[in-house]
Every structure is written in structure tokens, then in C-alpha cells.
Amino acid sequence: MSRGSLFGVCKACDARVGKVAMLRHLRKCLPAKIAGVPSEALLVRAQAPGAPMLWLDCVVSQEAKLKVLDKLLRRTWLECCGHLSEFYGAGRRKISMNTRVGDALGAEGSRLGYEYDFGSTTALVIGLSGVVGAELGKPVRVVARNEPPVRPCDLCDQPAIMICAECVYEDRGFCCALHAEPHPCGEDMLLPVVNSPRMGVCGYTGED
Numbered sequence: 094m095s096r097g098s099l100f101g102v103c104k105a106c107d108a109r110v111g112k113v114a115m116l117r118h119l120r121k122c123l124p125a126k127i128a129g130v131p132s133e134a135l136l137v138r139a140q141a142p143g144a145p146m147l148w149l150d151c152v153v154s155q156e157a158k159l160k161v162l163d164k165l166l167r168r169t170w171l172e173c174c175g176h177l178s179e180f181y182g183a184g185r186r187k188i189s190m191n192t193r194v195g196d197a198l199g200a201e202g203s204r205l206g207y208e209y210d211f212g213s214t215t216a217l218v219i220g221l222s223g224v225v226g227a228e229l230g231k232p233v234r235v236v237a238r239n240e241p242p243v244r245p246c247d248l249c250d251q252p253a254i255m256i257c258a259e260c261v262y263e264d265r266g267f268c269c270a271l272h273a274e275p276h277p278c279g280e281d282m283l284l285p286v287v288n289s290p291r292m293g294v295c296g297y298t299g300e301d
């Protein structure tokens with residue numbers, strides 16, 4: 094799997110599917126996994142605009158509010174130390190966390206902005222991919238996600254396990270186990286390589 098890999102895994106059936114084809118896959122796979130009557134759920138994709146290899150597909154209940162999506166994004170991708178976050182629409186119009194996800198997103202293909210931490214900001218784009226029949230135990234859950242990208246060490250071709258919180262802003266600072274200790278910025282600056290757009294930022298160490 095290369096750095097540019099755009100494959101992900103469907104949580105319902107473990108299939109490895111490309112980023113574009115995944116939406117079609119989920120529309121078939123999710124209803125097929127249900128024994129009873131499927132609920133109509135929103136299929137929502139979160140992406141990191143600067144890192145196309147990072148994406149999450151979620152099913153969201155029609156009744157769910159933005160705050161439950163915020164919680165899921167924090168838990169899966171973002172939470173380091175309880176920063177503020179916000180959803181916003183066109184013209185940076187702020188949207189209340191108590192707005193229903195369906196009302197905020199509106200029509201299929203429409204998008205919302207989202208920001209976590211207004212200092213060292215991680216920005217995401219949230220889009221509605223359509224409506225899908227799915228089992229909804231919870232108001233929102235992840236149904237597919239990108240494969241963890243493998244980044245080579247800056248100094249050799251071993252996979253990196255640490256990222257430097259200074260150098261990450263220049264898209265470097267990846268260290269394998271051997272080259273972590275001698276990294277010039279010091280070991281205190283190193284954070285684990287994780288499957289998240291917040292990798293290397295503000296002490297983020299990955300999902301709990």
C-alpha cells in the first residue's frame with residue numbers, strides 16, 4: 094500500500110474497496126446485512142481536504158443532531174485536549190450543534206465545513222452521500238474508513254512510527270524506530286503516526 098492509496102475497508106463485511114466505489118458498495122452491503130426492516134439512514138462522508146487518503150463514511154439517523162457527529166469525529170479522529178469545534182455552511186455561517194444532521198446537510202451532494210480547535214485547526218469537509226437502508230443501533234456510527242496510510246521514514250524506507258510535531262508542517266519529520274532517537278528536533282517533539290488528519294498536531298496520539 095503506497096502513500097497515495099485511496100482504499101478503505103467496509104466495517105460490515107471487511108471488503109477492501111476504493112474510496113469512490115465505497116459509496117456504491119455501502120448502498121448494497123449495508124441493507125444486505127440486516128435481518129429485520131432497515132431504517133432509512135443518512136450516509137455521510139467526512140474528509141480531510143488536504144489529505145485525500147483520509148476519509149470516514151458514517152450512517153447517521155435522520156433524527157441525530159450535529160453534536161453526535163461532532164462527538165464521533167472527536168472520538169475517531171481528533172480529540173487531544175477538548176478544544177472547541179464548529180460546523181459551518183456557505184459563507185462561514187455557523188450552524189448550531191443542535192441542528193439535525195439532515196437539516197444542516199440539506200440535499201444530496203451538499204457539504205458542510207467543520208473545524209476542530211481554532212488555534213492549531215484541523216479542518217474537515219462533511220458531505221451527504223445519500224440515504225441508505227441500514228441497521229442503526231446508535232444515532233451515528235462509522236461504516237467504512239480509509240486504510241491506515243503507510244509513510245516511509247525520512248531517512249530510510251522503513252515505515253514511520255513517529256512524526257515530529259515541528260517538521261509535520263513541512264510534510265516531513267517521519268521517523269522509523271531506528272531514526273526516532275537521533276531526530277534533530279528532539280524526542281520530546283515526536284508523536285505517534287496515526288490514522289487521522291490530526292496526526293502530529295497538539296499532542297494528538299490517536300483513538301482511545
Ligand SMILES: [Zn+2]
Binds near residue numbers: 104119122
Ligand atoms: Zn461491505
Ligand SMILES: [Zn+2]
Binds near residue numbers: 173174175176295296
Ligand atoms: Zn490539543
Ligand SMILES: [Zn+2]
Binds near residue numbers: 247248251268
Ligand atoms: Zn528510518
Ligand SMILES: [Zn+2]
Binds near residue numbers: 260279
Ligand atoms: Zn523535527
